[in-house]
Amino acid sequence: MRTIESLGSLRSRTVIVRCDLNVPLADGVITDDGRIRASLTTIRELRDAGARVVLISHLGRPKGEPEARFSLRPVAARMAELLEVPVNFVAQTVGADADAAITGLADGDIVLLENLRFNAGETSKDEAERLAFAKQLATHADAFVSDGFGVVHRRQASVTELAAVLPSAAGRLVAAELEVLERLTARAERPYTVVLGGSKVSDKLGVISHLLERVDTLLIGGGMLFTFLAAQGHSVASSLLEKDQLDTVRGYLAEAERRGVRIVLPTDVIVAAAFAADAAHETVSAHAIGESSFGEAGIGLDIGPDSAAEFARVINESATVFWNGPMGVFEMEAFAGGTRTVAQALTDTDGFTVVGGGDSAAAVRALGFADTDFGHISTGGGASLEFLEGKQLPGLEVLA
Numbered sequence: 001m002r003t004i005e006s007l008g009s010l011r012s013r014t015v016i017v018r019c020d021l022n023v024p025l026a027d028g029v030i031t032d033d034g035r036i037r038a039s040l041t042t043i044r045e046l047r048d049a050g051a052r053v054v055l056i057s058h059l060g061r062p063k064g065e066p067e068a069r070f071s072l073r074p075v076a077a078r079m080a081e082l083l084e085v086p087v088n089f090v091a092q093t094v095g096a097d098a099d100a101a102i103t104g105l106a107d108g109d110i111v112l113l114e115n116l117r118f119n120a121g122e123t124s125k126d127e128a129e130r131l132a133f134a135k136q137l138a139t140h141a142d143a144f145v146s147d148g149f150g151v152v153h154r155r156q157a158s159v160t161e162l163a164a165v166l167p168s169a170a171g172r173l174v175a176a177e178l179e180v181l182e183r184l185t186a187r188a189e190r191p192y193t194v195v196l197g198g199s200k201v202s203d204k205l206g207v208i209s210h211l212l213e214r215v216d217t218l219l220i221g222g223g224m225l226f227t228f229l230a231a232q233g234h235s236v237a238s239s240l241l242e243k244d245q246l247d248t249v250r251g252y253l254a255e256a257e258r259r260g261v262r263i264v265l266p267t268d269v270i271v272a273a274a275f276a277a278d279a280a281h282e283t284v285s286a287h288a289i290g291e292s293s294f295g296e297a298g299i300g301l302d303i304g305p306d307s308a309a310e311f312a313r314v315i316n317e318s319a320t321v322f323w324n325g326p327m328g329v330f331e332m333e334a335f336a337g338g339t340r341t342v343a344q345a346l347t348d349t350d351g352f353t354v355v356g357g358g359d360s361a362a363a364v365r366a367l368g369f370a371d372t373d374f375g376h377i378s379t380g381g382g383a384s385l386e387f388l389e390g391k392q393l394p395g396l397e398v399l400a
């Protein structure tokens with residue numbers, strides 16, 4: 001992969017840096033700045049080299065037009081604090097204000113543009129539209145550094161097309177992530193366990209068929225577990241469910257059995273009356289979610305204590321563990337227990353452990369664990385999962 005060195009001298013050159021600054025926010029306040037910190041190495045290096053630095057990123061999933069709650073403005077402020085230099089924020093991604101801010105940069109200056117996904121071209125399915133948007137982004141730039149590891153699995157304008165219209169290279173975060181994640185591919189020490197949870201269920205179900213070729217055990221928690229329970233014929237009441245994936249999941253269960261891969265599903269679940277921090281809740285058998293006191297209104301928001309203990313036991317016996325996706329709605333204390341037990345097990349095991357994903361990383365830090373408690377904390381969840389399933393990632397292919 002091309003490195004920053006391949007771009008030659010960057011003094012007085014305008015360099016666009018694609019970061020993944022998609023941080024969790026609560027009422028406009030950043031609750032975990034891990035992804036901002038992870039992007040600083042490349043930014044500092046470019047600044048020190050005398051480059052004029054233009055930072056771009058997405059935040060959340062706005063649908064091609066501006067939405068105030070997804071603004072990157074708070075990120076610029078936090079980045080300036082961490083770098084201890086000004087980071088100018090422009091409330092526009094492309095257009096006259098962005099042009100003026102970029103052309104006005106002096107050597108070493110940094111500007112952060114507004115959320116890429118406020119523009120339909122960024123995530124368009126139409127390659128010509130993505131290319132047109134990438135060309136707009138590239139108007140005043142001399143080079144492109146791709147450092148948003150969390151999005152390298154996305155075919156989006158700022159990830160793939162931008163790399164084609166400018167001299168481009170991988171940033172230091174992307175390079176560092178790949179170096180560590182290599183240990184989770186063919187060289188992974190066995191037994192190898194992958195723990196899956198979170199809420200991006202349809203994205204993550206897709207990786208399972210390839211993971212079955214590579215791992216010994218899959219532990220399933222988070223929002224994804226209900227599609228598995230439903231596929232086995234159990235009622236899940238109002239829990240998160242991907243109805244159109246039931247047959248696919250039945251296929252995974254059969255395939256796992258054929259291959260001798262263990263898929264461990266929770267045996268107990270914490271069911272709540274509503275999706276709220278103070279909702280009434282109770283622990284029920286995973287096979288009787290519909291029979292909780294809340295009937296069909298019940299929502300499964302965490303794995304139960306027996307399941308968490310079983311997951312911990314499997315993790316402790318593993319030589320390699322990759323974990324993506326919280327086991328429950330950890331943002332609410334009543335539903336953080338499963339995530340806490342799994343995090344503790346990763347810190348206790350002698351095996352090599354990797355936690356991947358914006359929310360998973362935020363979860364372990366929010367629960368009081370330190371980055372050094374794990375072998376590696378990856379900034380990418382979906383990206384690292386697709387990498388370890390052996391897929392060619394579009395955002396990396398364009399840098400080869």
Ligand SMILES: Nc1ncnc2c1ncn2[C@@H]1O[C@H](COP(=O)(O)OP(=O)(O)O)[C@@H](O)[C@H]1O
Binds near residue numbers: 200325327329358
């Ligand atoms: N049972 C559940 N129902 C609904 N949401 C859940 C459930 N379990 C976990 N979540 C949510 O999943 C989110 C994180 O999912 P995801 O984005 O897939 O993880 P990551 O960013 O680590 O890849 C968290 O905000 C958490 O509240």
Ligand SMILES: O=C(OP(=O)(O)O)[C@H](O)COP(=O)(O)O
Binds near residue numbers: 060150154356379380
């Ligand atoms: O948060 C992210 O991914 P993750 O939840 O898999 O870690 C990345 O910023 C990618 O975001 P996306 O899944 O909306 O493309």
